[in-house]
Amino acid sequence: MTLLRSWVESANSADTPFPLNNLPYGVFSTDSETMPRCGVAIGDQIFDLFKAESDGLVDLGAAVFDVPYWNEVMDLGAESWTALRARLIELLAEGAEALPDYLVAQADVTMQMPFKVAEFTDFYAGKHHAMNVGTMFRGPENALPPNWLHIPIGYNGRASTVVVSGTDIVRPNGQTKAPDAEMPSFGPCKRLDIELEMGAIIGGANAMGDPVTVQQADDMIFGYVLLNDWSARDIQAWEYQPLGPFQAKAFATSISPWIVTKEALEPFRTRTPEREKELLPHLVEPGPMLYDIDLEVTMAPKGKAATVIARTNYDRMYYSAAQQLAHHATSGCAMNVGDLIGSGTISGPEKSERGSLLELTWGGKEPMTLETGETRTFIEDGDTLTLAGAAKGEGYQIGFGTCVGTILPAKTFPQ
Amino acid sequence: MTLLRSWVESANSADTPFPLNNLPYGVFSTDSETMPRCGVAIGDQIFDLFKAESDGLVDLGAAVFDVPYWNEVMDLGAESWTALRARLIELLAEGAEALPDYLVAQADVTMQMPFKVAEFTDFYAGKHHAMNVGTMFRGPENALPPNWLHIPIGYNGRASTVVVSGTDIVRPNGQTKAPDAEMPSFGPCKRLDIELEMGAIIGGANAMGDPVTVQQADDMIFGYVLLNDWSARDIQAWEYQPLGPFQAKAFATSISPWIVTKEALEPFRTRTPEREKELLPHLVEPGPMLYDIDLEVTMAPKGKAATVIARTNYDRMYYSAAQQLAHHATSGCAMNVGDLIGSGTISGPEKSERGSLLELTWGGKEPMTLETGETRTFIEDGDTLTLAGAAKGEGYQIGFGTCVGTILPAKTFPQ
Numbered sequence A, B: 001m002t003l004l005r006s007w008v009e010s011a012n013s014a015d016t017p018f019p020l021n022n023l024p025y026g027v028f029s030t031d032s033e034t035m036p037r038c039g040v041a042i043g044d045q046i047f048d049l050f051k052a053e054s055d056g057l058v059d060l061g062a063a064v065f066d067v068p069y070w071n072e073v074m075d076l077g078a079e080s081w082t083a084l085r086a087r088l089i090e091l092l093a094e095g096a097e098a099l100p101d102y103l104v105a106q107a108d109v110t111m112q113m114p115f116k117v118a119e120f121t122d123f124y125a126g127k128h129h130a131m132n133v134g135t136m137f138r139g140p141e142n143a144l145p146p147n148w149l150h151i152p153i154g155y156n157g158r159a160s161t162v163v164v165s166g167t168d169i170v171r172p173n174g175q176t177k178a179p180d181a182e183m184p185s186f187g188p189c190k191r192l193d194i195e196l197e198m199g200a201i202i203g204g205a206n207a208m209g210d211p212v213t214v215q216q217a218d219d220m221i222f223g224y225v226l227l228n229d230w231s232a233r234d235i236q237a238w239e240y241q242p243l244g245p246f247q248a249k250a251f252a253t254s255i256s257p258w259i260v261t262k263e264a265l266e267p268f269r270t271r272t273p274e275r276e277k278e279l280l281p282h283l284v285e286p287g288p289m290l291y292d293i294d295l296e297v298t299m300a301p302k303g304k305a306a307t308v309i310a311r312t313n314y315d316r317m318y319y320s321a322a323q324q325l326a327h328h329a330t331s332g333c334a335m336n337v338g339d340l341i342g343s344g345t346i347s348g349p350e351k352s353e354r355g356s357l358l359e360l361t362w363g364g365k366e367p368m369t370l371e372t373g374e375t376r377t378f379i380e381d382g383d384t385l386t387l388a389g390a391a392k393g394e395g396y397q398i399g400f401g402t403c404v405g406t407i408l409p410a411k412t413f414p415q
Helices: A049-054 A071-076 A078-092 A127-138 A214-220 A233-239 A262-268 A321-328 B049-054 B071-076 B078-092 B127-138 B214-220 B233-239 B262-268 B321-328
Strands: A025-030 A037-042 A045-048 A103-105 A109-112 A120-123 A154-156 A162-164 A173-176 A185-188 A196-202 A221-228 A253-255 A294-300 A307-313 A340-342 A384-392 A397-408 B025-030 B037-042 B045-048 B103-105 B109-112 B120-123 B154-156 B162-164 B173-176 B185-188 B196-202 B221-228 B253-255 B294-300 B307-313 B340-342 B384-392 B397-408
Touching (some): A037 A078, A071 A078, A173 A233, A196 A294, A196 A321, A221 A262, A253 A397, A262 A397, A321 A340, B045 B049, B045 B078, B173 B233, B221 B262, B221 B384, B221 B397, B321 B340
Parallel strands (some): A162 A253, B162 B253
Antiparallel strands (some): A025 A109, A120 A154, B025 B109, B221 B253, B294 B307, B294 B384
16 A cells, blocks of 8 residues: 545645545534534545535435534444545545535644544553553562453443543542551542553444454444543552542543544554463454554643653554454443443553553652653643554555643632 | 322322322333333323423423433423422322323333433442452451542443343353463353442533532432342452453343432431541531432242342442542543432341342352242342332332343353
8 A cells, every 4th residue: 555645735745644545534613613513634634524415525325424423424334434435535536626615724623522422441451551550569470460361451431521632631639548648638639640542433333232253343443543541540549449440530531533444544454462371262353453553642841842752552452442342242231333442551562662651650750851851750730741643654654643631730629 | 298199099009109209200112102202100100291291281491301211301400300390299189180191001011211321330339238248358357448438439330231120131241260260261150140229310410620519419410210230240250350340240230210309209318327437528428318218129030939138228328329429520520411320239237138149148158048949149040130119208108119130041152
């Protein structure tokens, strides 16, 4: 696969995240058109699908772009996903009639949540992350829980606080307890962290009681986004026994605004790493279901330049989203269109590849020095954290754009 | 408060769960009218609110009964909840014009889910249950986790598999590992259990970033149902470390079909038990926010009579739903109309008051003998489990009806 050329000139570059090969799906509004609309990114422009459908340029058999979310497209099923992509390539390819009236400059828009999140599940499926965290908390001998190599460990998160990139994040309050304190105390989180993740968006459904195979699970995935699972480590430490993280994760999860489709990522499929213990048959990947996607995290103190604090790749994960989804449905749990599955923190074997500050600063014991000269253990008010990602082809890339969040000071409690 | 009399004669009895004092809200369909409609239970009848609104008998300022769920009523806010109840009492009271054309016999209907579940959170807020389970797993000295007396421990559950009473439950498959086995295995759950709980239905919302006080939380609760948090104990034991229960709970949660409103329960408010450790101020109850509700569990092998296996009361809980909800929002987690909060298993101090088979049979070590002569440790295929509950007043009761589920054999995996 090489660069596919478009009549949108800015899309014909090795550097654009959004060439014709990509065509990621989002929802946008502008100052003059405040009603959010679905669109597809092409170069530095957005092709307006509300307008295209209204004018009959795009027709999926039912109106799906009269709403400001992609769930209705997902609901049509995989054949329609393929048909839509084919039609968009036809409309936007070099040689097709230029349709400048349907373009909106990305510089002029505000991106919105691209889909309605039905439910959100987060996993813990990166082995380097699990080893790092486990080593810190339980020592290297007991780092991995006994189940870890046999099932992708996951927990249900909170869908109501999944927000689009650019949304400011209020530092959460919560209950914590210092190891030497007799009583817990309440106040702003002091160990606020990120988790670098990919999010898989489920575009299909299974009936309650009917599990799915790993292949069926892969077929149900509509696309991927970058995902930052903001985490309050001090709140988490106090609350998570015995039933898992709760308020430490519930306050916010950010996603990038563009859904990169599975079809766009097809050339970048790769196998999960070699198994250290054989998986039971229901979780074995029938083919490569992970993706080779370069990932990067930057941190910028308020008003200052950003420093790259981590670089890694999605291919570091031990379990693919398809395996996670298959496991999610083993009990007969019904999955629905719009469900969001977080990969778990993506860290690589090198220190520079760690996808959380918890790991990067080893529990706050090894502060980082930013390029601005400031040091950080965890996130301070005003800091902006940005995830970025792209799959790199020959002369083109499939970019995800960025997933950005700036931390605002905690509010007085209660309001 | 004594019995309020209605022109619906069957409502004027000390034994009916649904006197005029109650007026619980549900959604029903009939063989001839398959479109589900909202209705209110009165004696052995249902007053049809779709028809009543269509004919102008009930008017909340906007059409809310043209949909088969109660979320739109909740969305109108507490003043409308009060106005609706007042109007229904006016319409159904003794002395008002009889409106037999608006009644449907409960015997002739199929009850449906009364509301769309936005998200489901389950708690672990009964101290007797936590002590029993903790004693079994960690010994009596370490039974309660250190955080337990300071925050209501909860975890996010799965909304997609909350089903109405009467829905059959397929025994889940899952991965388990025997303590002496080298590798895990996969197959039908062998330790299938119930959890006797109350569910609180959230009728209000808070914005992301804005926590709520315990009083605000109580004001946000629309009503209560019985809730059975079906649990696969063997799957749970293998998966729950370190991030909590997942597939062990995801396959099904049953609720009773009638939402008993907070207003109907008002005479039965009671305080949570005395604190063993002082709570931090943000979790202190400003008034009685628990309820005196008698609860009962029965078990019936296929085709055989039911045996009462547990009797207890909702007042055994250490935390109220209002405290749970306030804790849920401490981090700024946005709560929404239609959120469902499970109380956690309700057990009392006596052995006969234990709300799960895990406790009743002490981890399967002490089988129960049913009145049919059969013994049980955990649930067998074909067994029917029924929760029932009622607040008992002088000469009347506020009944919840029942929450029933029958277990079907596990399916072959994968389908």
